[in-house]
Amino acid sequence: MIELRDVSKQFVLHNQGSAVIPVLQGAALQVSPGECVALTGNSGAGKSTLMRMVYGNYLADRGAIVVDGVDLATAAPRDILALRRQSLGYVSQFLRVVPRVPTLEVVAEPLLMLRVEREAAMVRAEQLLGLLNIPERLWSLSPTTFSGGEQQRVNIARGFAYNYPALLLDEPTASLDPVNRAVVLSLIEEAKARGAAILGIFHDAEARARVCDRSIDVSDFTPKAA
């Protein structure tokens, strides 16, 4: 479902003396349906960069990044957007929302974009917000004023609203209390059980041990100094 072949990435900072920062070289991995794979490696090893490349948020300099048959390294913007709507979900660490949009709408949006009936989308959103212990009185408010932990849970609810066949998770259990952490872990297990391919970054070693089938050390892809 997710496959990387010989992927390389460097940043060129044109306004800082054209500094070239090589980040990844020869990255390769594969995630099958129903499998959860953890990206590991020290801070700065390129875990987040790799994840963003799989989402099409960062460009690849070479190689292929194929998700559900679409190569993000070469696909046109509209094909990447269609892939993100239909096949590829991403739970980032930070919620980015439009001011004034109520929490329920934020969570239901991925379903509404797929033309799921409004009522069904709202029921699903309510179910997830309830499961993640967001108090019902907050559902009609914009999450912009919520606490960090609440925003993170809204973000997770949004990421799990639609059953994506491929899912990227960036620290999904960070800043969560034990109760909500357990909820998120069972959401991940359910997604695996229905056949989702999951690629994630988990600093929480216990969570990683529980939901991940194997780990890939991103430091293996660190470019060797010339």
Next chain:
Amino acid sequence: MKDMIQDTDVLLSVRGLSKFYGARIGCAEVSFDLFPGEVMGIVGESGSGKSTLLNCMAGHLTPDRGEVFFAGRDGGLRDTLRMSEPERRMLGRTDWAFVHQHARDGLRMNVSAGGNVGERLMAVGARHYGAIRDSAVDWLGRVEIAEDRIDDRPTAFSGGMQQRLQIARNLITGPRLVFMDEPTGGLDVSVQARLLDLLRGLVREMGLSAVIVTHDLAVVRLLADRLMVMKDGHVVESGLTDQVLDDPQHGYTQLLVSSVLQV
């Protein structure tokens, strides 16, 4: 993967569009395709050529070179620069809309709010007064203007309200493509947020395609699927909006993105 849009579905196709002001370049060799439901942002500083490009596309300026093809409702691509003047005017009243930066450029200031919205329907043939008024009330509601303001003139409105009225006037005829020139320019930040949220909802609800020119990167992040960055009349970079903003490749884009103050 299913549901991939075919190339034949293109709505607007711009080819080698160039405009010169004497020896100075307005915009040069701009080409892109826009697909139904897509929102394209064009960013760049003052003088980068983004407004010239928008006005050339919309037929307000005559480009020196290039073509602007638009898919008619019958499916065929028409070269809008070479169609007759009445045909182009009809296009401007039906399938196309243009939202100006200054609402007064897009509104009739001495006509009531209801009249501003309703006259666009009459221009495309609506004649039944009751139906026109109902539709006007509905559209004023959609842009969050209270029904009891329908007989007020835009001169009595705040800047944000005028802009919302201009949007209602443009969208009431159900266009398929909207050109927007700095739609949030000159508005207070809180008013901008409301307008952006409104535009975003309308674009999604109506499945609109739009080309939005702005110098505000936050506006394109919220509204645009794709982004073109212009400098000195040339497109220096283009791609998926979040990719261009988060992983800019061109030095000028890197400078633009890193110049935004964090709050």
